[in-house]
Amino acid sequence: MDVTGLRIALFSGNYNYVRDGANQALNRLVGYLLRQGAAVRVYSPTTGTPAFEPTGDLFSAPSIPIPGRAEYRVPYRLSGKMRRDLKRFSPNLVHVSSPDPLGHRAVTWARAHGLPAVASVHTRFETYPRYYGLAFLEPLIESGLRRFYRRCDAIVAPSESMAQLLREQRMSYDVGIWTRGIDRDIFNPGRRDPAWREALGIAPDEPAIGFVGRLVMEKGLDVFSDAIDQLEARQVRHKVLVVGDGPARDWFQNRLPNAVFTGFQGGPDLGRAVASMDMLFNPSVTETFGNVTLEAMACGLPAIAARATGSESLVTDGVTGRLIRPGAIGAFADALQTYCHDTAARQSAGAAARARAERNGWDQVNQALVDTYVRVIRQRAQGTVPRASPVP
Template sequence: MPMISSNPDTLPATDEPGPDLSGLRLALFSGNYNYVRDGANQALNRLVGYLLRHGAAVRVYAPVVDEPAFPPTGDLVDVPAMPLPGRSEYRIPFALGPRARRDLIAFAPNAVHVSSPDVAGHRAVSWARRRQLPVLASVHTRFDTYPRYYNLAWIEPILTAVLRRFYRRCDGLVAPSESMAQVLRDQRMNYDISLWSRGVDRDTFHPGRRDMAWRRENGIADDDVVIGFLGRLVMEKGLDVFADTIDDLTRRGFAHKVMVIGEGPASAWFQARLPHAVFVGFQGGTDLGRAVASMDVLFNPSVTETFGNVTLEAMACALPVVAAEATGSESLVENHVNGRLIRPGAIHSFAEALRAYVTDPALRARHGAAGELRSHDFSWDRINRAVAETYLRLIRQKRAQR
């Protein structure tokens, strides 16, 4: 059975003390642990690294591909999966598979973590419930909002009901923001919902990464005000709203430059839609920190994120953020303090918020500084410790129930 092991020490750690996790044996199920890079799977890899450093035993069950986006942290066991129709870069686990089941039995976990409500995740929950093992589910994206971007909004109530059945079979949920946790409570997904927020690597993201020479190399003048997009180029990130807003700003005669960081299946559409924008493609590590810090304001119109890693990274680089008033962003952006929160899809309001930052450098600096100060609250080790303590609590509760 394919199994890949990687050194968890490749992920940054801090010196903050943590709990003794030597008694924890965790089976983690993910639909995408490392084959396509996104904020959710990078958070999972950081969590596994933290658990291993504090003595836990962890086994990850997820699809394995020949050329993953990055090496996995910990031991990775392959599960059967097939390409997602129309989005072949993603794979859908459709079973646990006999070999993964044998490995599970041999590993003998005392807790199970499911991070995706796919078929393999459902099977993992059933496997754990039969053995009276606690199950924690982490919520990483607003799956219930995706159909509206593909003219299938009528499916959303059905999808919400399917998700409710999945999450109610778990012993607890962790959500990346209080706003997302409240959405889950309102949807009656579970009655044990705690927070697993996100951290930011301050060695990578800080104002000192700003590089004027790099900007010039990409055709950006020193006095250009750069409105940035950061993320995977897929329609559910609000690319249409971003483009329509930029059109509105341009028609009103406010000079600016657009920089797009990322790649994805909608790249060609976005480049055709914004022919004058600077597309710098995928950036990683310190290159990503340089690109983000070289913007002047981040525009994040997406409503599908449950946290908004890109928003936090921009804040750490002292950028003001204009974002949709939605889960995730609401927990990071304080309106008129470190950015603006705008009603989703309100093109003219988005454009007006951007206009204020384009034309007022003092406002940009003041709100950027406030965001940078706010970003100091997000320590990866402190955040991951909360998840580790949730595992231990659920194990204690399950033992008491027995």
Template sequence: MKPQEIRVALFSGNYNYVRDGANQALNRLAEYLLRQGVNLRVYSPTVDEPAFEPTGDLVSVPSFPIPGRGEYRFAFNLSKGVRDDLEAFKPNIVHISSPDFVAAKAVSWARDHDIPAIASVHTRFETYLQYYHMDFLEPVLQSWLRRLYGRCEALLVPAPSTADVLREQGMNDKIQIWARGVDRGQFNPERRDMEWRRGLGIGDDEMAIAFLGRIVMEKGLDVFSETIEVLEKKGVAHRVLVIGEGPARGWFEEHLPDNAVFVGHQEGPDLARALASADVFLNPSITETFGNVTLEAMACELPVVAIAATGTNSLVTPGQTGLVAPPGEIEQLAGHLIAYQNDPAMRAAHGAAGLAKAKTMDWDSINSVVLDAYANAIRAREKVNA
């Protein structure tokens, strides 16, 4: 099947209004698909001043701000205008990337029109509940996700470890790996800037431990701060470098040492400079299905200390590109950081191994997997209807 024969209706819960790893991956996919000649139309909530310009044609779907997290919006309906737009566009495949009500309605629309639907899984939303003391709802959410994903022809997930979890949960039997790449023109060791770092008051002999991402509780801020607290109590020399912004910044500032450096939201070369100027990357999150920030750190030649979780387990090779600890093992996480502090040679070796792995993550070859998945799903449906 030629790319020009493929017409994709892509549904996203956040295509460009708040910048995150998931929507940047989707926009990069859109750029690749359009470059191959695929017909693409994107459906997502929109705002007047988005974080960045969207790639491709974007149609706004009805949505409202999520209570307590007003920067995000919840898509709740396929309005008549959106349905009319879909009818006029005539997609031959629907791709959902966020498990919300509009995604469920989009899958129903696809089934009503006898076209295939596939889903890409970017975040393990069910794991968010524990950060908001709503763990009791996790079985309900898993059941809802199981019904949604079970109605799709296939799931696209970024890492084998994520695929294993989804199979165990009974989400879908047909799972393919759509990994993530890294822009090595942006993220590379040459971005390291010791003068910039000195300007922040971080000494050359201090081990700078980086946090990178939206400053929200579901990124494991409590685990990060508790790990740093152990270092403080043990008198281990270090500095914390926080790269990012978010609604929980005040909480994070209160729970980190007074000399922690917050550089706020960074983009482009400034982001790469900040990350490459650290010495170790600490990723405390268990919610990612891949961990774009982990790969970006590896591309900057930083060793990684992380929780053993989906995504991380497929990126970080313990003892080679970083060190991992089971969820909840704060002392072990701190021990890994202490090991890097005591052994700069190991720190350098693990960073170099991470860089070597990052060099194998090419975006075009990775995104070609999605194009193949579209073509396979369309052909399979055509055979059924023949």
């Protein structure tokens, strides 16, 4: 079998109603599959005001808003209409991208019909409770994730560091890599716009420390703002440039009253915003990859990031940026201060970062997942289904 024989039923908790790195990767995947001649059907919650048009055929899944985070929805069941649509579509593989109730039901459906299931891992859900004072729930959530992933034939992670963590957590025997690509037409140093910077109040010689992403607490906004406080106490000249929006925007603006907030930026505007920074500061530990880190590196920026899954596979400490122990405010501030004061070090790390980012092209990384699809279908056909987990 090759890609033209694939019929993929893709289940997502958020395919296009709120924009994030995970669903943009899924949409790119579907676009690649369709261009290569595969058939794809997507099942996900929908809203009347999606963030962007979906790629491919999208079937709406029953869902409810998450309490306190109503912009996100939980698909809670595999409805009769969805089951009938699945029967008509007749997939030969199920891909689940979120361990939500619909994802569980989709894996159950696949197993009942003798079909392989592949799960892609997009975020470290088990780390989220610590940002809301509920860290005691992390072992319970990890146990639930283990039960979900062990029922799949294979799981794929976006970075080798995340794949190794999944192995250590005993999630599956079969852990592969589906990394992330970069659109080099959008993200490159040529997008830097001095006039745009100056219009925002950033002087030509003023180092711009960038943050890019949804403004939610689990992105490490508290660590970011505490480190910036230290820079200001040390009287290090800089300007913070925040690109993105989200429910914690008011909190973040109150903590960083001197920062520039651009709101959401997309496409070429996002490329301009990132390239117009001088460094990226990403203290988050929840990412499994870190799309924004790769995009910044492609623009020739050094990245100051937490030593955590995702970032460890992208940033080489002391070469393309700095990797700092999670939550180490003083060490983050030290790294930022170095790049603010030492232009040569900043430029050298940025050049190395751009060279590293050249490895990631979307077609290559999506073809790697296609190869996984074909392999697990072949294993099913041969009766060589992998064991559910690496331990009893």
